[in-house]
Amino acid sequence: MRAWTRLLRAHAAATRLLNAELQAKHGLSVNDYEALYLLSQSEGGRLKRIDLARRLALTPSGVTRLLEGLEEGGLVERTSCPSDRRVAYAELTKDGAAKLEAASCGHVGSIRELFEEHFADDEIDELAELLARFPGVAGTDDSCPAA
Amino acid sequence: MRAWTRLLRAHAAATRLLNAELQAKHGLSVNDYEALYLLSQSEGGRLKRIDLARRLALTPSGVTRLLEGLEEGGLVERTSCPSDRRVAYAELTKDGAAKLEAASCGHVGSIRELFEEHFADDEIDELAELLARFPGVAGTDDSCPAA
């Protein structure tokens, strides 16, 4: 029980902090950033919308809304798939890659700072390992295509 | 970095699951439940709104909105403080205590299930200990008045 309530609090506090900073400096939300990052790590800089949803732990409709904003800003482009006309790809644009580049240094720094202020290096690994146990979390953070 | 993104995913996935269940069975959100629980554990079944905000990792305005719903449902009552007329207490009503009682068994069970399915007991403790390091998380989950 303590573990659960603390997960709630830790997420709320950390998210609010990082969101505010990212928003102020670059006009991006944390999820905007994560989406751009995932695209940048994927082959061809693009990902099926549904895969993006799974990796971000959002619903498909959440992804539609998220990408709406990014497309409007010209950071992401909609591409269609010739072999399956149901799927739409989200593809990183040049502007999107540049935006990610510009934001990443500061953002990664803030995250490092937040964690290293309170944890030793091996504790961070431990935390990551434990969190990966939750359903749907494992294997969502690297560039593997998530078959 | 992995630790951070996994914290995001784990929270999103777990919250969505437990929220849906709690909502379907009792018409409460996770934060509704947490608020009722915190009140039930506090002296006199009441808490200053601002303390509730801190313990839930919400902003004061978030608490106002949350309590709006609970007051409408008769689960919580607004009480004033004689010694400082700025503060308003949120006080658990009989109905609120009953509602909490009714929901707690199933909800706690779901949480246990979710965690015990993926973790050993000592790993849960470890996770709780690590999460407590985040700023503002420590000491928010028991009944201490959070001076």
Place this chain on the structure above:
DNA sequence: TGTGTATTATTGAGAACGCAAATGAGTGTA
């Protein structure tokens, strides 16, 4: 081929929450 089912994506409606601004109340200082 025709039909039923699963999958991908979008839309409408609504919930939850944050920020900024405003209000009213306490506190300290001259």
Place this chain on the structure above:
DNA sequence: TACACTCATTTGCGTTCTCAATAATACACA
């Protein structure tokens, strides 16, 4: 007393997300 400052709370507004319903496509099988 008068003034500035801080604190608890609420309100308006915008953002982000979910759920349920819908549409279009793919696929499996008789």
